[in-house]
Amino acid sequence: MSTPTLTGARTRFPSSVLVVVGLAAGFGVAQGTGIRWLGGALFVGAGLAAAWLWYRRRGLAVALGLAGVYVAAFVLAHVLALGVGLSAWLAVTLVTAAAAGVTYAVADRR
Numbered sequence: 864m865s866t867p868t869l870t871g872a873r874t875r876f877p878s879s880v881l882v883v884v885g886l887a888a889g890f891g892v893a894q895g896t897g898i899r900w901l902g903g904a905l906f907v908g909a910g911l912a913a914a915w916l917w918y919r920r921r922g923l924a925v926a927l928g929l930a931g932v933y934v935a936a937f938v939l940a941h942v943l944a945l946g947v948g949l950s951a952w953l954a955v956t957l958v959t960a961a962a963a964g965v966t967y968a969v970a971d972r973r
Contacts, residue, residue: 875920875971876916877967877971878913878916878917878920878929878966878970878971879963879964879966879967879970879971880963881909881910881912881913881916882909882913882933882936882959882962882963882966883959883963884905884909885905885906885907885908885909885910885913885933886906886933886936886937886940886955886958886959886962886963887955887956887959888905888909889902889903889905889906889909890902890940890951890952890955892905894951906937910930910933910934913929913933913966914926914929914930916970917929917930917970920970921969921970925969925970928969929965929966929969929970932962932965932966933962933966935962936958936959936961936962937958939954939958940954940955940957940958940959941954943957943958
């Protein structure tokens with residue numbers, strides 16, 4: 864009889880969590896500290912980590928598509944907040960939920 868091991872348990876870190884970290888936590892860090900580049904660094908770092916997972920799991924085409932969704936969400940948050948007049952946190956929450964949902968459906972769901 865074999866014993867279960869951690870290597871035998873096929874767990875996968877959800878890349879949608881990295882999308883949430885990059886968009887929402889990146890914004891929170893930038894706003895909370897007043898150091899915009901720090902939030903930007905978190906956005907870029909989480910995006911690169913997510914892109915690496917997308918590429919390994921689903922291939923180049925999906926990785927590029929999801930990277931486009933991630934960057935488009937960042938831009939759309941600015942458009943919603945600055946152009947439309949939504950509060951910054953509401954705009955970030957909306958685009959983060961949408962981008963994380965798309966990411967989960969395309970890359971994380973089995």
